Amino acid sequence: MTLGVLGETRALAPLVQALRAPWWRERFKAAVALGRLGQDGALLSLLGALRDDTLAVRLVATRAIGTICCGPALQRRQLRASLHAMALIDRVAAALVEELQDEQGTIRLAALRALWPDPRFLDDLIPLLDDPYEQVRDEALHILVWTDADRWLPRVIDALQSTDARTLLKVIRTLGDLGDPRAVEPLVSQLHSTNYGVQTATIYGLRTLGSPLALPALEHLRHGCLSQDPGRATLVAEVIDQIRRRQGRTPG
Numbered sequence: 515m516t517l518g519v520l521g522e523t524r525a526l527a528p529l530v531q532a533l534r535a536p537w538w539r540e541r542f543k544a545a546v547a548l549g550r551l552g553q554d555g556a557l558l559s560l561l562g563a564l565r566d567d568t569l570a571v572r573l574v575a576t577r578a579i580g581t582i583c584c585g586p587a588l589q590r591r592q593l594r595a596s597l598h599a600m601a602l603i604d605r606v607a608a609a610l611v612e613e614l615q616d617e618q619g620t621i622r623l624a625a626l627r628a629l630w631p632d633p634r635f636l637d638d639l640i641p642l643l644d645d646p647y648e649q650v651r652d653e654a655l656h657i658l659v660w661t662d663a664d665r666w667l668p669r670v671i672d673a674l675q676s677t678d679a680r681t682l683l684k685v686i687r688t689l690g691d692l693g694d695p696r697a698v699e700p701l702v703s704q705l706h707s708t709n710y711g712v713q714t715a716t717i718y719g720l721r722t723l724g725s726p727l728a729l730p731a732l733e734h735l736r737h738g739c740l741s742q743d744p745g746r747a748t749l750v751a752e753v754i755d756q757i758r759r760r761q762g763r764t765p766g
Contacts, residue, residue, distance in 0.1 A: 718753075
């Protein structure tokens, strides 16, 4: 199924027709190709594919819809400023909000990603903070904190209590990227982690934050690594130097 890759207008009709094929693999390939094609004319057919009997088809249809109209592509293209286009977008968004309650975590995750960054649906994401699927919880929290850090930053900081290394890595990166000084102390606590990857992510997170408040803890870590892990000591020294330079506090 290479028509979608070609990105040609004439590919739309056969791909839409393929969404009704009796074999699920053909429907799957058609949905993927329509997402790559990125044409608004595929939206109604993809909405129908959200009710497909095969989970894989529903999943790629959800992703394709997000690619076409409800994700960053919507901000870039703004589609066409017509009542018909906006009504279509509202219909698509309503279908995606409904998908947030799907029994399959992968579908909920795809719908969540498709809706972002439309601020109209932030309240619909709040229930996902207690989703049984960890990746859905993490993604919802990431979106909410980037939208309203004052409200949601404490919840991100609480997520540092997780025992799952993948969750910790994502939370640490988020806190570093936010650049909020309230994140310094919670991140510093992760410098004592026995997980090498978590500790490394914390070092880089503190570098991204660039706050001098982290310097004492980083200096302590550097001295502790000098004999046992010279490579790590060098990394920490580089981060310390970068923070000092950013603050105009280069050592004399």
